[in-house]
Amino acid sequence: MAKDKNISMSVIRRLPRYYRFLSDLVDKEVDRISSGELAKRMNLTASQVRQDFNCFGGFGQQGYGYSVKALKNEIESILSLKSGYNSVLIGVGNLGRAVAMHMEFEARGFKLIGAFDQDRNLIGKPLNHLIIKDIDGIDSFCDENKIDVAILCIPKEAAESIVEKLYGFGVRYFWNFSHFDISVAYPDTIIENVHMSDSLMTLCYRITDAKRNITETIQK
Amino acid sequence: MAKDKNISMSVIRRLPRYYRFLSDLVDKEVDRISSGELAKRMNLTASQVRQDFNCFGGFGQQGYGYSVKALKNEIESILSLKSGYNSVLIGVGNLGRAVAMHMEFEARGFKLIGAFDQDRNLIGKPLNHLIIKDIDGIDSFCDENKIDVAILCIPKEAAESIVEKLYGFGVRYFWNFSHFDISVAYPDTIIENVHMSDSLMTLCYRITDAKRNITETIQK
Numbered sequence: 001m002a003k004d005k006n007i008s009m010s011v012i013r014r015l016p017r018y019y020r021f022l023s024d025l026v027d028k029e030v031d032r033i034s035s036g037e038l039a040k041r042m043n044l045t046a047s048q049v050r051q052d053f054n055c056f057g058g059f060g061q062q063g064y065g066y067s068v069k070a071l072k073n074e075i076e077s078i079l080s081l082k083s084g085y086n087s088v089l090i091g092v093g094n095l096g097r098a099v100a101m102h103m104e105f106e107a108r109g110f111k112l113i114g115a116f117d118q119d120r121n122l123i124g125k126p127l128n129h130l131i132i133k134d135i136d137g138i139d140s141f142c143d144e145n146k147i148d149v150a151i152l153c154i155p156k157e158a159a160e161s162i163v164e165k166l167y168g169f170g171v172r173y174f175w176n177f178s179h180f181d182i183s184v185a186y187p188d189t190i191i192e193n194v195h196m197s198d199s200l201m202t203l204c205y206r207i208t209d210a211k212r213n214i215t216e217t218i219q220k
Numbered sequence: 221m222a223k224d225k226n227i228s229m230s231v232i233r234r235l236p237r238y239y240r241f242l243s244d245l246v247d248k249e250v251d252r253i254s255s256g257e258l259a260k261r262m263n264l265t266a267s268q269v270r271q272d273f274n275c276f277g278g279f280g281q282q283g284y285g286y287s288v289k290a291l292k293n294e295i296e297s298i299l300s301l302k303s304g305y306n307s308v309l310i311g312v313g314n315l316g317r318a319v320a321m322h323m324e325f326e327a328r329g330f331k332l333i334g335a336f337d338q339d340r341n342l343i344g345k346p347l348n349h350l351i352i353k354d355i356d357g358i359d360s361f362c363d364e365n366k367i368d369v370a371i372l373c374i375p376k377e378a379a380e381s382i383v384e385k386l387y388g389f390g391v392r393y394f395w396n397f398s399h400f401d402i403s404v405a406y407p408d409t410i411i412e413n414v415h416m417s418d419s420l421m422t423l424c425y426r427i428t429d430a431k432r433n434i435t436e437t438i439q440k
Contacts, residue, residue, distance in 0.1 A: 012425055016418035020399055043404045079421050080428035098318035099416070108417055109424030148427065173427050175420060179240055184263045190430055192423040196319070196414055197328055198236035200395060201299050203412040204329030205232055207368065207393050208300035210410055 007055045014052055015075055017042065022072035034065040081109045085148035085173070088114040088141070090162055092122050092132050095177060096153030100127050110149060114141055138162070142169035151175045160185075227275045234272055235295055237262065242292035254285040301329045305368035305393070308334040308361070310382055312342050312352050315397060316373030320347050330369060334361055358382070362389035371395045380405075 021042055025033060035053075036046040053066075056078055076082070087110045089096055096115070105112050115127045116135045123134045133141065141147075150166050152159050152174060159178035167186055174182055176193045183191050241262055245253060255273075256266040273286075276298055296302070307330045309316055316335070325332050335347045336355045343354045353361065361367075370386050372379050372394060379398035387406055394402055396413045403411050 013418070013422055015425065016415070016421035019421065020418070041404065043401070079425045081421065081424060083424055083428060085424065085427060094314075094318040094321040098314040101314040103417060103420060105420075108420045109428075110420065149423070173423065173430075175423055181263070184261065190423070190426050192419045192426070194414065194416055194419050195236070197323060198233070198240070199412045199414050200323060200325075200328045200330065201236035201239065201301065202233055203369070203393065203395055203410070204301060204303055204305065205235065205299045206410050206412070207305060208303060208329075210393075 011052050011055050015079055018052070019072065019075045019079065019081075022068055022075065025068045026072055030068050032065040033068055033071075038066070079109065081107065083109040084111045085109060086111055086113050086146055087149040087151055087175075088112075088116060088138075088147055089127075089151045089153065090116050090135070090138075091152065091154035091158070092117040092119075092127060093153065096151075097127065099151060099153055099177070113145060113147075116141075135162070138165065139169075142166070142171075147171050149173045149175060152178045152180075154178055156180045231272050231275050235299055238272070239292065239295045239299065239301075242288055242295065245288045246292055250288050252285040253288055253291075258286070299329065301327065303329040304331045305329060306331055306333050306366055307369040307371055307395075308332075308336060308358075308367055309347075309371045309373065310336050310355070310358075311372065311374035311378070312337040312339075312347055313373065316371075317347065319371060319373055319397070333365060333367075336361075355382070358385065359389075362386070362391075367391050369393045369395060372398045372400075374398055376400045 018038075021038070034046075035049040038044075039046040039049045042049075056074070084106070087105065089100055089112060092100070092115050096117070100112065100115060112128070112130065115130045115132050116138055117123060117132055118135045122132050125132050147166070147169070148171070150162075150171050150173075152162070154162065156179040159176070159180035159182075163174070163180065163182055163186070167189070172188065173190045174192075176182055176191050177196070179195070179197075182189055238258075241258065254266075255269040258264075259266040259269045262269075276294070304326070307325065309320055309332060312320070312335050316337070320332065320335060332348070332350065335350045335352050336358055337343060337352055338355045342352050345352050367386070367389070368391070370382075370391050370393075372382070374382065376399040379396070379400035379402075383394070383400065383402055383406070387409070392408065393410045394412075396402055396411050397416070399415070399417075402409055
């Protein structure tokens with residue numbers, strides 16, 4: 001399968017969602033699915049599904065539908081979910097703990113090899129298969145291990161200084177839950193932000209907008 | 221300030237980010253800022269900033285920059301962050317707990333009025349100002365309270381059945397951390413999804429793509 005080099009971010013961002021739906025279908029032992037049926041389940045149009053898949057050379061024959069399992073495996077391979085990138089978790093408060101416990105890192109392309117905090121009450125305690133380490137030891141950990149990704153579950157101010165340090169050790173990839181906008185300060189990094197409070201504020205706007213529209217419709 | 225009714229979602233999704241940056245500037249006691257300076261700090265272009273603000277009638281006079289405090293207040297008002305929408309948390313596992321402890325609901329337009337779980341070990345325990353309630357009591361809670369928003373921190377299968385129930389009680393707004401695609405089954409709802417694993421998979425793709433490009437550049 002040919003891989004197009006200039007795939008837009010909006011197509012790429014849909015791939016994990018395809019992957020989730022296809023994994024579900026595999027679990028439900030569905031063998032084949034048409035682009036129309038897949039589109040319907042995902043609230044897309046059949047032509048959008050076909051266009052998306054065409055970016056990667058297409059996965060099926062017109063009229064026969066897609067093999068669910070083959071398609072899932074293709075997308076898994078495009079997303080490189082078997083990469084096992086070495087990752088460290090910075091911050092094991094409520095959020096960091098939830099991230100560590102909740103996410104299937106190995107199935108998503110990552111391997112959690114360290115967890116760090118500054119809280120004396122947490123250091124030395126277990127977190128899944130790891131023991132939480134003192135953040136002061138991050139330098140020697142970086143010397144001894146090749147870290148691909150840092151997962152930041154710390155406040156903005158703490159993130160600013162730890163990113164500077166990790167960047168110095170060559171870390172360029174971040175999964176960022178903090179409010180520090182890393183890419184502004186470090187343009188040569190790759191960042192995925194999870195800004196939960198932005199999502200919550202957007203929801204607030206959309207609810208207010210919907211309520212206003214309902215009121216206006218009633219008044220007409 | 222006139223509010224345009226047809227503001228694109230991409231503009232709306234930038235508002236929380238503006239709001240965060242402006243809150244920061246207020247904290248740092250910055251009085252005025254030009255669109256150019258704000259754009260630089262946010263990795264946008266000055267013309268994009270001006271265009272975004274023009275959607276809401278514009279906030280400043282050419283050449284004078286914006287009053288940081290006034291701009292922050294305007295955006296707060298557009299986002300309706302003082303709405304205090306009644307919200308319930310469904311699922312107080314690691315993720316639900318992190319969401320409850322980590323988010324400043326009141327400053328984001330929401331009010332957490334209930335937290336529910338099915339785990340006997342959690343029911344009756346405190347969570348911030350709340351006591352965790354048995355999920356079996358959600359019906360009577362819905363009868364007695366007007367719920368605007370449900371926050372779903374539960375697995376997909378549990379989400380499917382609880383959404384059906386809440387929808388029956390008139391709940392139409394969801395902050396969804398589960399993998400259940402609510403809007404496919406219930407098109408007349410407003411959903412903000414936080415799909416953390418999609419973000420992680422996207423990161424995996426982007427890292428792999430970046431590493432491939434580096435390798436190819438070296439080989440050339």
